[in-house]
Amino acid sequence: MSTATPLLERTDRLARDLLADPDPSIGVGPYRNWHDMIHQAAEAWRAADQSPRTSVGLDPFLGVQAIIDNAEQPSPSHSASTDPRVMALTIQFGQLTSHYRFKPDQPDTTSAARDQRVQGAVLHAGYLVTHAAGLALRRELAATKNPDLLAKIDRALETIGIAEQILDVHLHRKPARSVADQRLEVALTRWTATAHQVISEQPPEPKNSYIISDVQHGLLAHTAALLQTAARSRQAGDDKLAEQRERMLPALLRSADHWRQVRQAWAGLATPTTGISRDLADAARILQHALRNPELDRGNAGHLIAGVLGAAVNLAQRLADAFESDQLRAPTDVVVSLTQGSLDRVPEANHYQVWMGMTRHEGRAPVALPVPLRDDFVQAALRNVEAARTVRSAAHVLLGTSTHVPPAVYRVRSPGVQAADRTVARPRDSVGPRR
Amino acid sequence: MSAPHDLSDLPAWDFGDGQAGLLAAARLLFIAASEAELQIGSRPINEDLDQRLVEADLKVLLWQAVALLPPGLRLDTAEPNWGHRPGQHQVLPWGDTRSALEAAARELRRVALRAQPAGTPTLLADMTALIARLDSLTRGQSDGRELQ
Numbered sequence: 001m002s003t004a005t006p007l008l009e010r011t012d013r014l015a016r017d018l019l020a021d022p023d024p025s026i027g028v029g030p031y032r033n034w035h036d037m038i039h040q041a042a043e044a045w046r047a048a049d050q051s052p053r054t055s056v057g058l059d060p061f062l063g064v065q066a067i068i069d070n071a072e073q074p075s076p077s078h079s080a081s082t083d084p085r086v087m088a089l090t091i092q093f094g095q096l097t098s099h100y101r102f103k104p105d106q107p108d109t110t111s112a113a114r115d116q117r118v119q120g121a122v123l124h125a126g127y128l129v130t131h132a133a134g135l136a137l138r139r140e141l142a143a144t145k146n147p148d149l150l151a152k153i154d155r156a157l158e159t160i161g162i163a164e165q166i167l168d169v170h171l172h173r174k175p176a177r178s179v180a181d182q183r184l185e186v187a188l189t190r191w192t193a194t195a196h197q198v199i200s201e202q203p204p205e206p207k208n209s210y211i212i213s214d215v216q217h218g219l220l221a222h223t224a225a226l227l228q229t230a231a232r233s234r235q236a237g238d239d240k241l242a243e244q245r246e247r248m249l250p251a252l253l254r255s256a257d258h259w260r261q262v263r264q265a266w267a268g269l270a271t272p273t274t275g276i277s278r279d280l281a282d283a284a285r286i287l288q289h290a291l292r293n294p295e296l297d298r299g300n301a302g303h304l305i306a307g308v309l310g311a312a313v314n315l316a317q318r319l320a321d322a323f324e325s326d327q328l329r330a331p332t333d334v335v336v337s338l339t340q341g342s343l344d345r346v347p348e349a350n351h352y353q354v355w356m357g358m359t360r361h362e363g364r365a366p367v368a369l370p371v372p373l374r375d376d377f378v379q380a381a382l383r384n385v386e387a388a389r390t391v392r393s394a395a396h397v398l399l400g401t402s403t404h405v406p407p408a409v410y411r412v413r414s415p416g417v418q419a420a421d422r423t424v425a426r427p428r429d430s431v432g433p434r435r
Numbered sequence: 436m437s438a439p440h441d442l443s444d445l446p447a448w449d450f451g452d453g454q455a456g457l458l459a460a461a462r463l464l465f466i467a468a469s470e471a472e473l474q475i476g477s478r479p480i481n482e483d484l485d486q487r488l489v490e491a492d493l494k495v496l497l498w499q500a501v502a503l504l505p506p507g508l509r510l511d512t513a514e515p516n517w518g519h520r521p522g523q524h525q526v527l528p529w530g531d532t533r534s535a536l537e538a539a540a541r542e543l544r545r546v547a548l549r550a551q552p553a554g555t556p557t558l559l560a561d562m563t564a565l566i567a568r569l570d571s572l573t574r575g576q577s578d579g580r581e582l583q
Contacts, residue, residue: 211498218491221480228481249481258479274461275506281498285561288495292488 171305203327453551
């Protein structure tokens with residue numbers, strides 16, 4: 001027996017206990033340590049992989065960490081109480097990391113299967129604690145009357161919800177059946193992490209924000225295409241498929257419209273010059289290639305995309321924050337032109353004050369955005385956040401179950417197959433069900 | 436507007452032949468991607484899947500090329516910004532996308548790949564793959580095949 005087993009057993013017990021037996025007296029206690037716990041869980045997950053690393057592999061915690069690194073630190077409570085069980089779990093994960101980093105198992109006990117079991121246990125514990133932290137926040141939300149606190153808890157709940165969705169996707173994913181599936185998993189995780197990292201940089205670079213908006217818009221198009229392909233092969237009376245389409249497609253179309261508006265807003269501010277993030281360009285390229293791969297298992301793709309659609313809410317919010325950044329600048333002639341457009345839509349605005357507030361009125365030198373223009377962009381970005389939330393909610397229908405049954409939307413009933421649906425992996429440009 | 440391959444407005448600093456070819460290619464891709472976005476960008480996402488994929492591929496190529504160049508080089512001398520407000524460009528037929536890609540590939544091939552920034556061979560390979568996909572798409576259309 002591996003000496004890590006007692007550590008894993010205790011970790012699992014603590015996580016289950018936290019979920020099954022919450023302590024209401026400490027309010028959002030589980031959430032207060034949640035950030036540290038996730039970072040330690042991520043380290044333990046990585047340390048458990050004893051195989052030689054030849055390239056960037058799949059890392060479910062990468063996206064979660066990118067999101068929480070950008071999130072406001074936890075303080076949505078008057079009390080500073082923490083849940084000792086989350087602290088104990090954090091310590092357990094730390095010990096697990098030390099165990100694998102400094103006392104790796106002997107070669108005869110090391111195997112890919114063992115790595116997967118350990119990583120699965122860590123992922124599961126991380127998921128349970130995340131769920132428990134979300135429940136604690138919901139209890140606090142129901143109890144509090146303070147409007148300032150309500151907004152903070154709402155935002156914390158959103159972060160937790162997105163993290164939960166990402167961990168859920170990885171916990172319940174089918175084992176990748178092909179290289180194409182593995183590449184998509186890695187590409188989606190890499191995209192989420194890179195986009196969050198780039199969007200947090202100051203000052204915001206409009207060209208990078210444009211790329212992020214454009215790729216997110218493209219992901220919605222890919223999801224719509226997957227649904228549409230399934231619809232062509234739809235059988236009469238397939239109520240589940242009909243429900244999935246009815247929930248997803250309107251949300252996708254509406255959200256795409258808002259992502260497009262945000263994309264155009266960033267495009268309007270970006271100078272037509274070189275100077276974009278190399279990491280972002282690489283991540284976009286790898287994702288595009290992975291999504292285009294004809295060998296892709298569409299059921300698995302839909303499941304994985306659901307996680308990214310969840311993370312999109314956070315990205316949309318970060319883009320709204322970027323519009324509000326004091327450091328955001330754009331060429332003067334562009335700002336003047338766009339501001340004129342904003343003022344034309346609001347005749348009652350004090351034009352004199354707006355124009356006098358600008359440090360210059362011509363040329364290409366970068367200037368800050370006047371308030372009316374900034375407000376226009378922020379409002380558009382916040383509408384995008386709302387639309388992204390609707391997609392995130394609807395995207396749950398794309399998630400598989402813990403028994404790894406692919407959602408009905410990606411299963412096609414072949415004329416010759418009576419007993420059950422079968423999952424079909426086929427080239428992107430093939431038409432109708434495979435015969 | 437100067438032609439994309441007219442590099443007379445390049446900055447004074449030392450600029451290798453490889454980077455010059457890459458910038459010329461980036462300028463061509465910028466125009467092609469702008470045109471593609473104009474044609475497809477405002478349509479609902481569940482329509483025109485094939486054209487949408489080509490548009491996405493073009494943009495990825497553009498970002499690849501731009502990321503390989505030093506910051507601050509102009510991609511388009513006529514536009515005030517990266518965005519493309521309707522009416523500022525003439526909408527070109529899809530055939531011109533292919534011509535733009537071929538011209539961009541030619542710019543990259545002018546100089547030995549070893550003299551170009553790392554990543555250029557991958558860009559060229561991706562460019563060639565997109566040209567092949569465009570050809571395949573065109574053949575499909577002429578055969579009357581349903582594209583989606």
